[in-house]
Amino acid sequence: MRLALSELLRARWGQEAVAITITAVETSPDLYDSHVYYSVLTDDKASAVPFFRKNHGVISKAMAAEIVLKRTPRLHFIYDPT
Numbered sequence: 001m002r003l004a005l006s007e008l009l010r011a012r013w014g015q016e017a018v019a020i021t022i023t024a025v026e027t028s029p030d031l032y033d034s035h036v037y038y039s040v041l042t043d044d045k046a047s048a049v050p051f052f053r054k055n056h057g058v059i060s061k062a063m064a065a066e067i068v069l070k071r072t073p074r075l076h077f078i079y080d081p082t
Contacts, residue, residue, distance in 0.1 A: 001025045004066050005036060008059065013051075020048050023080045027073055034073040037080040045079065052077040 002025045009017040019041040027034040040048050052059075056075065064072040 001027065001034065001063070001067060004063065005059070008062050008066065012058075012062070013055065016051060019044075020051070023082075031069055031071050031073050034075050036075050036077050038077060039080045039082070048077075048079070 002022050005025065006022045009020060009022070021039050021041065022036060023039050024037040025034055026037075038048060038052075056077075060072065060075055063075070
């Protein structure tokens with residue numbers, strides 16, 4: 001799932017998401033929620049928050065089409081300071 005999210009960001013939002021790196025994805029056993037941890041390579045760490053808020057629905061739909069699971073988990077984007 002981490003790889004699919006990374007590739008989606010690069011393919012669809014190349015310039016907007018160039019500084020965002022998906023570091024980990026943790027999915028609950030019941031597949032209802034996924035915590036997506038990301039880091040930002042620039043000093044402007046707050047720039048990713050509006051990006052994920054704006055594109056959350058599109059990312060979720062694209063992930064549902066890309067990865068076949070029993071149900072598509074809700075994505076929760078969390079900043080990873082490491």
